[in-house]
Amino acid sequence: MEETNDRGAAPGPVVPGGGTGGAGGAGNAAAAVAAGELPGGRARPKTGKSEQTRAAILGTAMRLFQERGYDRTTMRAIAQEAGVSVGNAYYYFESKEFLIQGFYDLMTQDHARDATARMEGMRDFAERLETALASWLDCAAEYHGFAAQFFRTAADPDSSLSPFSNESHPARATAVALFADVLGGSDLAPKLDAELAELLPDLLWLHLMAVVLYWVFDRTEDTARTREFVRRSTPLVARVIAVSRYRAFRPLVRDATSLIQDFILPAIGRTPLPAPPAPAGKGRR
Amino acid sequence: MEETNDRGAAPGPVVPGGGTGGAGGAGNAAAAVAAGELPGGRARPKTGKSEQTRAAILGTAMRLFQERGYDRTTMRAIAQEAGVSVGNAYYYFESKEFLIQGFYDLMTQDHARDATARMEGMRDFAERLETALASWLDCAAEYHGFAAQFFRTAADPDSSLSPFSNESHPARATAVALFADVLGGSDLAPKLDAELAELLPDLLWLHLMAVVLYWVFDRTEDTARTREFVRRSTPLVARVIAVSRYRAFRPLVRDATSLIQDFILPAIGRTPLPAPPAPAGKGRR
DNA sequence: AGCCAAAGTTGAACGTGTTCAAAACACTCC
DNA sequence: GGAGTGTTTTGAACACGTTCAACTTTGGCT
Numbered sequence: 271m272e273e274t275n276d277r278g279a280a281p282g283p284v285v286p287g288g289g290t291g292g293a294g295g296a297g298n299a300a301a302a303v304a305a306g307e308l309p310g311g312r313a314r315p316k317t318g319k320s321e322q323t324r325a326a327i328l329g330t331a332m333r334l335f336q337e338r339g340y341d342r343t344t345m346r347a348i349a350q351e352a353g354v355s356v357g358n359a360y361y362y363f364e365s366k367e368f369l370i371q372g373f374y375d376l377m378t379q380d381h382a383r384d385a386t387a388r389m390e391g392m393r394d395f396a397e398r399l400e401t402a403l404a405s406w407l408d409c410a411a412e413y414h415g416f417a418a419q420f421f422r423t424a425a426d427p428d429s430s431l432s433p434f435s436n437e438s439h440p441a442r443a444t445a446v447a448l449f450a451d452v453l454g455g456s457d458l459a460p461k462l463d464a465e466l467a468e469l470l471p472d473l474l475w476l477h478l479m480a481v482v483l484y485w486v487f488d489r490t491e492d493t494a495r496t497r498e499f500v501r502r503s504t505p506l507v508a509r510v511i512a513v514s515r516y517r518a519f520r521p522l523v524r525d526a527t528s529l530i531q532d533f534i535l536p537a538i539g540r541t542p543l544p545a546p547p548a549p550a551g552k553g554r555r
Numbered sequence: 556m557e558e559t560n561d562r563g564a565a566p567g568p569v570v571p572g573g574g575t576g577g578a579g580g581a582g583n584a585a586a587a588v589a590a591g592e593l594p595g596g597r598a599r600p601k602t603g604k605s606e607q608t609r610a611a612i613l614g615t616a617m618r619l620f621q622e623r624g625y626d627r628t629t630m631r632a633i634a635q636e637a638g639v640s641v642g643n644a645y646y647y648f649e650s651k652e653f654l655i656q657g658f659y660d661l662m663t664q665d666h667a668r669d670a671t672a673r674m675e676g677m678r679d680f681a682e683r684l685e686t687a688l689a690s691w692l693d694c695a696a697e698y699h700g701f702a703a704q705f706f707r708t709a710a711d712p713d714s715s716l717s718p719f720s721n722e723s724h725p726a727r728a729t730a731v732a733l734f735a736d737v738l739g740g741s742d743l744a745p746k747l748d749a750e751l752a753e754l755l756p757d758l759l760w761l762h763l764m765a766v767v768l769y770w771v772f773d774r775t776e777d778t779a780r781t782r783e784f785v786r787r788s789t790p791l792v793a794r795v796i797a798v799s800r801y802r803a804f805r806p807l808v809r810d811a812t813s814l815i816q817d818f819i820l821p822a823i824g825r826t827p828l829p830a831p832p833a834p835a836g837k838g839r840r
Numbered sequence: 841a842g843c844c845a846a847a848g849t850t851g852a853a854c855g856t857g858t859t860c861a862a863a864a865c866a867c868t869c870c
Numbered sequence: 871g872g873a874g875t876g877t878t879t880t881g882a883a884c885a886c887g888t889t890c891a892a893c894t895t896t897g898g899c900t
Contacts, residue, residue, distance in 0.1 A: 365887080487712045489712075506814060522794065532787070604866095605878070629855080
């Protein structure tokens with residue numbers, strides 16, 4: 271072993287809360303990292319110490335991703351700036367992509383909180399839906415730069431990070447629960463066919479995924495185009511749903527519903543199992 | 556699909572038509588490689604020689620991708636089996652992903668040919684559409700293993716390989732043209748609103764993209780589930796289109812149409828712009 | 841205190857995609 | 871033939887994600 275253990279001088283990992291550079295300015299999600307969640311790693315903590323290290327790594331990664339983009343941020347850089355070794359980063363995150371997963375989980379929670387707050391008091395379904403989607407755009411805004419990377423992995427069926435894969439982390443459940451609330455808190459809910467009401471949360475989540483896809487490809491300033499798209503498309507969605515009750519649309523809606531039930535929902539991991547009622551708001555497992 | 560490795564030990568690049576043409580390892584697409592297309596590389600050929608090298612590399616890559624999967628196929632292995640150096644492979648293909656693009660272009664042409672042939676004589680729109688989609692599933696079947704990789708890059712807006720990106724290679728145009736034919740050759744075409752008929756080819760292409768997404772995640776034997784999904788969903792799509800003419804649906808259809816025209820089509824590169832002459836510029840990132 | 845297993849941490853090493861300066865080749869014009 | 875020019879080919883070198891065997895720290899136990 272070399273006696274020139276330069277590392278000796280370096281202190282331990284960065285301290286939890288303010289450690290990440292004080293005025294750094296990472297977003298809400300990154301800030302929440304330090305709070306001590308436990309999204310997707312593999313560590314089984316006994317002391318809070320390891321949580322700190324984990325948070326330091328994730329926080330640093332997010333900051334660097336924002337600053338330089340995903341591809342140009344190396345694991346070595348993350349480790350160095352977080353004050354740990356490369357191997358240590360891999361002790362907490364199975365791979366570089368898992369860092370994104372860790373971030374995505376946090377952002378999803380941010381979104382659920384923010385959207386719920388914003389919808390407070392609103393009863394009109396279209397309005398609620400638009401608010402929820404706009405909220406997502408705001409929560410995600412600062413990460414637009416490297417969000418593409420997340421979507422890339424989302425499209426990989428082999429990756430356990432894909433939101434479409436069965437065992438996909440709590441993030442999906444949280445998001446779907448939010449949309450259940452979007453519908454449930456609206457004046458539209460009681461008027462709907464029970465069967466349709468059952469499907470809608472998942473469908474609305476799919477709708478969000480489509481919006482996200484749009485957003486990822488949107489290169490306009492502040493993703494203004496996506497915002498406009500949401501503004502224009504949401505009322506239409508609401509109208510389609512509202513109108514589905516009328517006689518003329520019934521046969522079509524019926525067939526579509528059963529198609530979705532048989533093919534779409536199972537594909538996104540919503541097996542027709544005796545699902546326990548998920549309490550809206552806290553998405554833990 | 557014989558596994559006869561008849562090209563193996565040749566020192567130089569594989570011979571032109573005969574090499575792959577003979578017993579050929581890979582499927583139709585790979586065979587067509589040798590024909591001398593010029594999909595997505597960067598070479599500006601003067602002799603036919605370089606085409607041979609290019610085809611040898613692409614063909615070998617496809618074979619190895621099928622045999623071992625995308626990730627477990629190294630550029631070194633491709634180069635070695637194709638009888639060229641690593642650097643040479645990069646001379647013809649900007650990156651490993653571009654190999655997939657080269658393949659995708661070929662498969663798209665296969666599909667267009669096959670689907671057109673199969674639809675011969677059919678007039679019913681639903682039937683034509685289902686045939687076209689089933690044809691795609693058949694053409695793509697043998698590549699299911701590494702198709703995921705293609706879809707991964709498709710979701711990356713920074714990659715010029717994305718079918719959603721503006722300058723996306725001829726493959727998209729070919730596919731859209733096919734769907735225009737699906738519609739145009741059907742008895743439904745004359746009955747349709749002109750505006751709607753204008754949109755439909757692109758929309759149907761989007762529909763295909765959705766099916767592809769489903770297919771990528773489908774793990775059933777021979778992707779039976781996707782096939783069933785197509786069988787069930789196609790009539791519904793046809794009915795929605797057919798029914799859109801009736802008075803009750805008009806306002807909805809109108810709004811949807813304009814929404815699509817304003818937001819969806821431009822996003823997939825169908826800008827109603829004054830169309831500059833010939834953007835010969837190669838896609839960079 | 842001493843011991844031990846588990847948790848945490850390290851950095852060198854490996855495999856792989858990619859780059860690049862130089863060599864080999866092909867072709868044209870003198 | 872030879873000089874000049876553009877194309878094709880080479881393989882060593884580089885950067886990065888990832889692995890791993892060994893080391894250090896922690897905390898419970900006697």
